[in-house]
Amino acid sequence: MAEVVNVIIPFYGSxxxxxxxxxxxxxxxxxxxxxxxxxxxxxxxxxxRSLACLARHPQESVPGIVRVGVLINNGLRNANDGFVYxxxxxxxxxxxxxxxxxxxxxxxxxxxxxxxxxxRLLLQDYDWFSEQVEERGLENAIAGLDTSQxxxxxxxxxxxxxxxxxxxxxxxxxxxxxxxxxxxxxxxxEANKGSEPRYFNQDRHCGAVFAPTQAFREVGGYHxxxxxxxxxxxxxxxxLENRTGMKLIPNRExxxxxxxxxxxxxxxxxxxxxxxxLQIKRRSIGAEECIERDRKDYLGRENVH
Numbered sequence: 001m002a003e004v005v006n007v008i009i010p011f012y013g014s015x016x017x018x019x020x021x022x023x024x025x026x027x028x029x030x031x032x033x034x035x036x037x038x039x040x041x042x043x044x045x046x047x048x049r050s051l052a053c054l055a056r057h058p059q060e061s062v063p064g065i066v067r068v069g070v071l072i073n074n075g076l077r078n079a080n081d082g083f084v085y086x087x088x089x090x091x092x093x094x095x096x097x098x099x100x101x102x103x104x105x106x107x108x109x110x111x112x113x114x115x116x117x118x119x120r121l122l123l124q125d126y127d128w129f130s131e132q133v134e135e136r137g138l139e140n141a142i143a144g145l146d147t148s149q150x151x152x153x154x155x156x157x158x159x160x161x162x163x164x165x166x167x168x169x170x171x172x173x174x175x176x177x178x179x180x181x182x183x184x185x186x187x188x189x190e191a192n193k194g195s196e197p198r199y200f201n202q203d204r205h206c207g208a209v210f211a212p213t214q215a216f217r218e219v220g221g222y223h224x225x226x227x228x229x230x231x232x233x234x235x236x237x238x239x240l241e242n243r244t245g246m247k248l249i250p251n252r253e254x255x256x257x258x259x260x261x262x263x264x265x266x267x268x269x270x271x272x273x274x275x276x277x278l279q280i281k282r283r284s285i286g287a288e289e290c291i292e293r294d295r296k297d298y299l300g301r302e303n304v305h
Contacts, residue, residue, distance in 0.1 A: 004082030008075035032100035069222035112211035220294025228271035
């Protein structure tokens with residue numbers, strides 16, 4: 001019997017619905033597993049069985065503050081036993097065996113998994129790629145991408161200058177990438193300093209987490225106090241690492257995902273700083289205490305639902 005993998009996608013307006021459609025198509029076409037896809041919107045979490053079903057559930061526009069932890073926790077309440085994979089509305093699973101490979105990797109390692117290797121489809125190539133999907137289907141469109149350049153996918157023979165910055169941060173080696181256009185905009189104004197997440201992406205999908213459904217419940221799901229992005233995911237990974245153990249998804253092409261680039265005008269320094277301060281506070285409290293507090297909140301809201 002195929003393993004059940006619940007894929008939860010929080011959707012709050014940071015990616016266009018067209019990107020969500022491509023992301024969900026790549027999930028619904030996964031092989032070797034029983035997929036339960038949950039799109040967690042602002043006011044509801046919807047189990048999606050097909051793209052037609054998704055079309056019948058239009059997503060709400062984004063409010064000023066989004067507590068992504070609330071959205072994902074609502075999705076967890078719609079999850080079945082088995083595994084949970086938290087992804088994003090702008091991420092395409094390039095390999096139709098992606099989830100099946102994660103099941104095997106997690107079971108073999110006996111730990112949760114995080115952050116698959118990621119290639120970017122630059123904003124300038126998005127319309128072209130969408131047309132390729134329309135004409136040839138998603139699988140053929142992905143197969144037709146040029147992967148000869150590190151960190152990105154592109155039309156064959158196209159030149160896409162990039163800026164790559166290896167970095168040692170928080171005792172980890174990381175790689176940050178910016179398109180040449182984004183990099184030039186970033187360095188053009190001193191005021192852009194402190195807004196690096198708006199211009200740079202990592203070479204991994206940092207928000208992706210894969211673990212048994214019960215493991216998410218045991219750590220109290222996601223903390224609901226974060227109001228930006230880029231911190232709530234690290235917080236949950238920190239909790240899972242302390243409870244179940246966690247390892248990086250292997251940096252191999254068969255595990256690679258594709259980020260469909262988009263504008264990041266929604267980025268806010270103030271929200272980012274708020275979340276970083278909250279993260280520091282929680283780390284000072286300790287993982288076990290944070291887990292117990294989050295479990296009480298999660299179970300309390302579950303009883304309400």
